[in-house]
Amino acid sequence: MTTPTTSAADNRQAGFIGLMDRLSMSRILSELVLRKNLIAMSAIIGGVLGIAMMFLGTINGAPATAVVTAAEQSEFNKILAPDVYSITNDQALDRLVRELNRRTTALTAIERFISKKPPVPFLASLSAVTMSTDRISFSALRTDDNEREIATGRNVRVIVKGTHPAIGMWLLNELFVLAEENAIAETRRERASAIETEQTRLRFVLSATTPQRLNMRLLQKELEALQQEARAKRDALILQLQEGIRIAGAAGIIKPAPAAAPVIVSTDPTRALGIQGLDGRSGPLFLYGVEALSEQLKVMQQRSSDDHDDPRIIEIKRDILLASRTESGTVVRIRGTREGMSEGEDKMFDGFLQSIQRLSAIEALQVTQPVFNMLDVVRSPSRGSYSDAVNLLVNILRGAVLAMVFAIFWISGRYAMRMVRKPDDMA
Numbered sequence: 001m002t003t004p005t006t007s008a009a010d011n012r013q014a015g016f017i018g019l020m021d022r023l024s025m026s027r028i029l030s031e032l033v034l035r036k037n038l039i040a041m042s043a044i045i046g047g048v049l050g051i052a053m054m055f056l057g058t059i060n061g062a063p064a065t066a067v068v069t070a071a072e073q074s075e076f077n078k079i080l081a082p083d084v085y086s087i088t089n090d091q092a093l094d095r096l097v098r099e100l101n102r103r104t105t106a107l108t109a110i111e112r113f114i115s116k117k118p119p120v121p122f123l124a125s126l127s128a129v130t131m132s133t134d135r136i137s138f139s140a141l142r143t144d145d146n147e148r149e150i151a152t153g154r155n156v157r158v159i160v161k162g163t164h165p166a167i168g169m170w171l172l173n174e175l176f177v178l179a180e181e182n183a184i185a186e187t188r189r190e191r192a193s194a195i196e197t198e199q200t201r202l203r204f205v206l207s208a209t210t211p212q213r214l215n216m217r218l219l220q221k222e223l224e225a226l227q228q229e230a231r232a233k234r235d236a237l238i239l240q241l242q243e244g245i246r247i248a249g250a251a252g253i254i255k256p257a258p259a260a261a262p263v264i265v266s267t268d269p270t271r272a273l274g275i276q277g278l279d280g281r282s283g284p285l286f287l288y289g290v291e292a293l294s295e296q297l298k299v300m301q302q303r304s305s306d307d308h309d310d311p312r313i314i315e316i317k318r319d320i321l322l323a324s325r326t327e328s329g330t331v332v333r334i335r336g337t338r339e340g341m342s343e344g345e346d347k348m349f350d351g352f353l354q355s356i357q358r359l360s361a362i363e364a365l366q367v368t369q370p371v372f373n374m375l376d377v378v379r380s381p382s383r384g385s386y387s388d389a390v391n392l393l394v395n396i397l398r399g400a401v402l403a404m405v406f407a408i409f410w411i412s413g414r415y416a417m418r419m420v421r422k423p424d425d426m427a
Helices: 008-022 025-034 036-056 073-079 089-101 103-116 122-129 165-206 212-251 285-301 311-324 345-365 388-421
Strands: 064-070 137-143 155-161 375-382
Touching (some): 025 036, 064 089, 064 165, 089 103, 089 165, 103 212, 155 165, 165 345
Antiparallel strands (some): 064 155
């Protein structure tokens, strides 16, 4: 009579079935019940870690937003100098966007918050302790009435990220004050420069009957003033392009963004920027991308002269040439006079009187600095749907749930390993 034998495969299968019987769900649940204190402690620790993570991340993740626009055209009519200087609502809006996107303006607002230490909610004050200027970012983009990004929009949506929304709201209000102050100061400087240039031109017109040597000296002074103004404009544009390159690089915009206007980059350093060029009027410069801005920056830096940018410079050069070829003491045709002396001294005299009256009116414009506004708030800074209480609860629950799941897997895994290593003792 033969003794029945079993194969190694049968033994392995029987061992596996026995192991699965010992690893039943009821036994695992019993083990979890025995370890309930450990699971509860894990949930508590996870909730505490969730609170810590909130202060390290999510409390600074919600943005603060606001919507502003340029003041009404009636405000800009206060600084109007007829036939000398004017600014439209759309031009003022472009200027405000540049100031709102300027990093130096944002840093000044942050420095004011740190120095003033304004009252903020408790959780925001805890966030302010670890606040870093490197993590805080500002962005301002033109939008339509529905807050859709568009280069020709009449509103500007401003967003601040990287800090508690309550702090972001305070920074936005301070940013609006700084941006408006800087834009007003730039507008006043531009207006004063235009008035000074017109005064120089009128004084030259009134000197038409003086010897040519004096005429030439006045022309040269006016030419130098205009050339200096043109150089200043080019230097300002170079700074704007450099800032745009830095912002575009940080944002990862290499090619022109869809919201940008058509880009025309001149490769000829003797040509002026076209109306559709990178002048910042059709939207924030960084939307054109690093490549286009870098090319335009190179073109601007290679320029040897800015005379072609201002038709007044070309006109002055023509008059210098005319004066240099005219005998000293002879009255010549001057810019601003419709007729030369050869057409009648009465007409020349009328032009002379008109120039005197215009010069008096222009000089009166510089007696006082105009007072005007440039910015209106459409929607005050807000934190949206963000709530400290909800954020705190969500982070506590998230940390507790994750810790409990980890504890359950850890306990179950250790129990299974013990069953595999010592099945007889656990049976």
